[in-house]
Amino acid sequence: xxxFKPQLVAFCCxxxxxxxxxxAEGMKKALPDNVKIIHIPCTGRIEILHLLKPFExxxxxxxxxxxxxxxxxxVSGIAKATKRxxxxxxxxxxxxxxxxxxxxxxxxxxxxxxxxEVAYKMVNTVKELGPxxxx
Amino acid sequence: xxxxxxxxxxEILEMVKDLKKILVVGCKGCVTVCNVGGTKEVGILAxxxxxxxxxxxxxxEVEEYTLERQCDxxxxxxxxxxxxxxxxxxxxxxxxxxxxxxxxxxxxxIFPGVNTKFIGGAIEHGIWSERCAGCxxxxxxxxxxxxxxxRCSKSLLNGPCGGSSNGKCEISKDVExxxxxxxxxxxxxxxxxxxxxxxxxxxxxxxxxGGPRRMIREELVx
Numbered sequence: 001x002x003x004f005k006p007q008l009v010a011f012c013c014x015x016x017x018x019x020x021x022x023x024a025e026g027m028k029k030a031l032p033d034n035v036k037i038i039h040i041p042c043t044g045r046i047e048i049l050h051l052l053k054p055f056e057x058x059x060x061x062x063x064x065x066x067x068x069x070x071x072x073x074x075v076s077g078i079a080k081a082t083k084r085x086x087x088x089x090x091x092x093x094x095x096x097x098x099x100x101x102x103x104x105x106x107x108x109x110x111x112x113x114x115x116x117e118v119a120y121k122m123v124n125t126v127k128e129l130g131p132x133x134x135x
Numbered sequence: 136x137x138x139x140x141x142x143x144x145x146e147i148l149e150m151v152k153d154l155k156k157i158l159v160v161g162c163k164g165c166v167t168v169c170n171v172g173g174t175k176e177v178g179i180l181a182x183x184x185x186x187x188x189x190x191x192x193x194x195x196e197v198e199e200y201t202l203e204r205q206c207d208x209x210x211x212x213x214x215x216x217x218x219x220x221x222x223x224x225x226x227x228x229x230x231x232x233x234x235x236x237x238x239x240x241x242x243x244x245i246f247p248g249v250n251t252k253f254i255g256g257a258i259e260h261g262i263w264s265e266r267c268a269g270c271x272x273x274x275x276x277x278x279x280x281x282x283x284x285x286r287c288s289k290s291l292l293n294g295p296c297g298g299s300s301n302g303k304c305e306i307s308k309d310v311e312x313x314x315x316x317x318x319x320x321x322x323x324x325x326x327x328x329x330x331x332x333x334x335x336x337x338x339x340x341x342x343x344x345g346g347p348r349r350m351i352r353e354e355l356v357x
Contacts, residue, residue, distance in 0.1 A: 049175065052182040056189070091179075094144040095187045133189050 006060035006126040008035045010119065011050070011081075013043045015073050016109050017065035023112030035119045043067070044077030051088045051102060058133060061126035062088075064104040065118060071108065078106060098129050136165035136256065137229040138263045139172065139249040144183050147225060150246045154222040155194060157184060159248070160214065160236065161201035162228035169263060171249050172227035174201040180227060180248060205232030211239045218243055254285075271341025271348070277334065279320035284337075286313035292334035 012018050018039050024031070031037070036059075040046065043066035054062050064085055066078035082104045089099035103125075105118045151157055159181045166172025181197040188195030198221070203210040205228035218224060218240050226233040227248035237245045253265040268285035274292075275282045284290045288298075288306050295314030298305030302315040321327050339345065 047175065049178045049182060052179065052186065056182050056186050058189075091144060091183055095183060095190065097190065 002127060004127055004130060005034050006123060006129075006131070007058065008032075008061045008063065008119075008122055008126060009038065009054040009059045010035050010122075011038050011040055011043065011046050011062070011064045013066040013077070013107075014039050014041050016067040016071070017107045017115060019109035020065075020107050020111045020115035023110060024116045025112075027112050029112060029116040031116055031119050032123050034123065042072070042074045042077040043081035044072070044074055044079075046081050046084060048084050048087055048091075051084060052091065055092075055101075055132060060129075060132040061101045061122055063102065063118070063122045065107050065115065066104065068106045068108055078104075097132065100125055101129060101132060136168050136254070137231075137251060138169050138253050138255045138265075139166050139229050139251045141171055141176070141180075141227075141249055142247065144180070144187075147180070147246070147248055148184070148187055151184075151223045151225065154244070156196045156198075156221045156223070158198050158200060158214070158218065158221040158224045159184075160205070160224055160226050160228070160232070161199075162203075162205040162226075162232055163201055164204045164206065164228070166228055166232075166249065167201075169257070170261075172229075172232075174199075176227060177201050180225065202228075205229075205235055208235070208239065211235050215240075269342070270337070270339070271345075272338070274334075274337070277329070278317045279324065279326070281313055281317050281320065283313055283317065286311075292337060 012021065021037070043064050046064060051062055064081050066081055069078060072078050085102055085104040088102050092101060093099050103122060107115055107118070159177045161172050161174055161177035163173060170176065177199045181199045184195060184197050200214055202213055205211060205226060223244045223246060224236060225246045225248040226236055230247065230251040233245045233247045236243070254267040254269055255263050255265040258264045265285050266282060270284050274284065283292060283294060287294055288304050288310065289296060291314065295312055295318065299312040299315055302312055304310040304312045318330065321330050
């Protein structure tokens with residue numbers, strides 16, 4: 001049995017994903033304890049370096065949880081974040097790692113259940129891939 | 136500005152393999168403006184190398200430094216007290232940068248981290264387009280302010296050629312025919328007659344064809 005417990009960092013938009021987190025809390029749906037949440041005002045502010053640093057510091061996976069493409073308060077935040085995630089996927093591949101270690105998800109404020117599901121989905125994906133640094 | 140693109144990280148890692156102390160040097164000039172070699176990109180490359188080292192159980196020390204410009208000796212001098220501490224220096228400036236560093240620090244191993252592409256501008260955020268071939272004798276005023284040397288696939292001075300179709304060049308539907316734009320602009324300005332006048336073959340002696348170039352302005356020389 002795979003007992004590896006991956007460490008994940010999740011960048012969450014304060015306007016949608018973080019609200020979804022509150023909804024999840026209200027529903028008594030708990031996030032996995034190995035996902036570290038970083039709240040940000042808009043996912044458009046996430047730079048490539050922000051996405052790389054967790055890997056440098058030993059994280060096994062990273063994901064961005066932001067708005068739906070058409071409902072970003074700042075118009076194109078999640079679209080920008082998506083492109084940056086794609087860029088980091090390319091870097092990971094060049095470094096001989098799996099691009100699936102990073103992903104982006106479109107949520108909305110009411111989707112508490114989905115917020116938790118996304119976290120478990122990422123945890124399971126990364127668990128299958130194994131530890132990042134000793135991979 | 137001079138427009139460049141990042142080299143594939145794999146290629147950079149191959150250049151510096153087995154080297155333990157690396158200095159990544161950026162430039163605050165053109166390559167910062169085209170988002171390829173400024174402080175931010177120095178951080179991205181340094182982080183990528185560190186991740187690679189950790190993943191492969193190699194101890195690689197990577198430091199970051201961004202010079203004001205890598206094409207002026209006084210700024211290149213800024214790293215004189217630290218460069219000797221490193222096994223390798225990766226310059227992510229245009230092609231001038233690694234050469235100025237190599238000339239100033241002859242005992243250091245200098246590697247290029249970007250591929251220099253062309254002289255151009257940003258037509259929108261994230262998209263750059265060539266505008267100047269550095270031919271040494273600007274002629275854009277004959278062509279409505281548009282340069283057929285850099286923007287026509289054949290550098291024609293008496294265009295367009297038969298490969299122009301619906302404003303596009305025959306080499307690719309993504310390449311505009313600059314001669315189409317030149318003719319349209321001259322028509323709009325009622326200057327089409329100026330294009331009738333034959334333009335004799337250009338002297339390329341001021342371009343790269345005359346060998347490596349050098350420019351001296353006596354009024355500036357100390």
